[in-house]
Amino acid sequence: MTSALFTPIEIAGRTFENRIAVSPMCQYSGEDGCASDWHMTHLGMLANSGAGLVVVEATHVERRGRITHGCLGLYSDACEAALARIVAHCRRIGTAKLGVQLAHAGRKASSQRPWEGGKALAVDQDPWPTEAPSALPFGPGWHVPQAMTEDDMERVIAAFAQAAARAVRIGFDAVELHAAHGYLVHAFLSAVSNQRTDAYGGSRENRMRFPLAVAHALRGSVPRDVALGARITGSDWLGGGIEIEETIVFARALKDIGYDYVDVSSGGLTAEARNPTTPGYNVPLAEAVRHATGLVTRAVGLIVDPKQAEAIVAEGKADMVALARAMLDDPHWGWHAARALGAETRRPPQYLRAGPSLWAPAARG
Secondary structure, three states: OOOOOOOOEEEOOEEEOOOEEEOOOOOOOOEOOEOOHHHHHHHHHHOOOOOOEEEEEEEEOOHHHOOOOOOEEOOOHHHHHHHHHHHHHHHHHOOOEEEEEEEOOHHHOOEOOHHHOOOEOOHHHOOOOOEEOOOOOOOOOOOOOEEOOHHHHHHHHHHHHHHHHHHHHHOOOEEEEEEOOOOHHHHHHOOOOOOOOOOOOOOHHHHHHHHHHHHHHHHHHOOOOOEEEEEEEOOOOOOOOOOHHHHHHHHHHHHHHOOOEEEEEOOOOOOOOOOOOOOOOOHHHHHHHHHHHOOEEEEEOOOOOHHHHHHHHHOOOOOEEEEOHHHHHOOOHHHHHHHHOOOOOOOOHHHHHHOOOOOHHHHHO
16 A cells, blocks of 8 residues: 555645655754754754655844854855755755745744753843844743834845845755744734734734735745745644634735745744643644645644654645654654555665665564
8 A cells, every 4th residue: 555655745846755844953053043064964864864855944034033042044145155065965965855944033032042041041141132023022031022113024024035045046945934933923923922003913914914025025035946835833822822713814825925835833932832742733733724725734743653644644634744853863764654654765875775675674674
């Protein structure tokens, strides 16, 4: 029987070998926004994970838009050159297609790396001013952001367009707008974090105005033969926040602009928000978006088991699945999933001897 998970999918004229994506995962290991040797090893490993697509971590469109001092950016020639070096390496040695997620951290910027505490940077840690739709901090003890002016919005929209142009020059197969997890674009969308009283706040249409302007800017910079998508939130898990009906309206607007896919995540809007912890908790949200919009849809969130991933795709709940920590735990997750599902996936020739056709233990599972 053919595995649904290992069936190719075409997006924007590009064929992805299977329905597995490696989710963007911040590594906090950049140098003034530039990818480092850590990224060479990390992404090179994941390029041979058996996934059809590897998405580079949240890559910020402005220096002040980074989450931490170690976060990636795509706002300078040096950033572009460093990331181009990594992408060229992954293409030489890997089998996956490559995407990048473009982001601005908004009020969650200027924070410590997780292993340093993950809080707002202290005065002696070289913090920088943050900005958001409203002057509301992410949580207790966090910086109070500046409420953005229209000039600020225009600056950020231009930065997204410029970063997307850099991503196209580098040669990514997919470009993805980060509109989830409480970062700037998501913060505009949610009534919890956006309490403006001008044309960019209040009604759902007003709260979507800036996010859709950013989305238009990316569409203008990304050619139609590059997959253009967005990570969106299916729920804020907060009273008064975004729920799935609002998500569907935003997804339909992205489709009208010409977006090719969405990746449905959730949570992260405030320090108090708590996501569910059940396996595949975002899958019903992704399913609702897929059925309502017809967009190619990825599901993400505690997807670990190959049979679980197979069922999500086979039952039409999502077109693709994205894995994060499962890939860090098992960098050859795609190989092992193929074996479990009776499918095949490409391996580099140097590793063929460990495959089921040449090594009995692999054939036995």
